Amino acid sequence: GFGASINTALANPFRKDINYVVILHSDVRISDQNWLFNMGQSLASLKDSGVKMVSAMSDNPLVAEPALKSAKGTVKQDVILNGGFLPMYCVLAHRELFSRVGGFKEYPYAGIEVEEYATRMRNINYLQAVCGKSWVLHEGRGTLSQFDDNKKVQEILRNARNDSSNTNKN
Numbered sequence: 780g781f782g783a784s785i786n787t788a789l790a791n792p793f794r795k796d797i798n799y800v801v802i803l804h805s806d807v808r809i810s811d812q813n814w815l816f817n818m819g820q821s822l823a824s825l826k827d828s829g830v831k832m833v834s835a836m837s838d839n840p841l842v843a844e845p846a847l848k849s850a851k852g853t854v855k856q857d858v859i860l861n862g863g864f865l866p867m868y869c870v871l872a873h874r875e876l877f878s879r880v881g882g883f884k885e886y887p888y889a890g891i892e893v894e895e896y897a898t899r900m901r902n903i904n905y906l907q908a909v910c911g912k913s914w915v916l917h918e919g920r921g922t923l924s925q926f927d928d929n930k931k932v933q934e935i936l937r938n939a940r941n942d943s944s945n946t947n948k949n
Contacts, residue, residue: 821908879905
């Protein structure tokens with residue numbers, strides 16, 4: 780699943796001397812040469828506000844967070860999330876974040892790891908934000924759509940969502 784993939788990459792970095800981590804879905808397309816630079820600028824400028832992870836905007840964020848949705852070429856102010864979560868189709872964080880918050884909960888397939896991770900971040904006063912100068916094309920559901928008609932997979936995803944709802948209430 781998504782969480783297991785991230786945990787594996789974090790445990791086995793390609794280069795140990797790089798202090799930053801980018802999580803990028805396989806159905807994201809980069810169309811701006813400054814996307815990562817702009818995310819880094821936002822992460823650095825919001826650090827004193829408690830922000831530990833930033834996301835690029837997209838035409839298709841797949842969540843109802845207005846700060847994430849924009850047309851290509853749009854420039855906005857950075858937005859610190861007040862609740863909610865980043866869907867992590869394209870995020871940047873300092874590697875140390877994962878030592879402090881821990882790894883991702885591992886569910887089969889994908890879908891709710893990011894919500895659970897955002898909750899753990901908030902529990903230790905770490906915030907997430909949206910970079911208003913970084914934009915990526917996000918197809919959305921590029922992996923999960925192939926399982927739409929698979930009843931067994933859909934049941935597993937439902938059970939994971941229910942587990943997450945119960946965990947986040949505690």
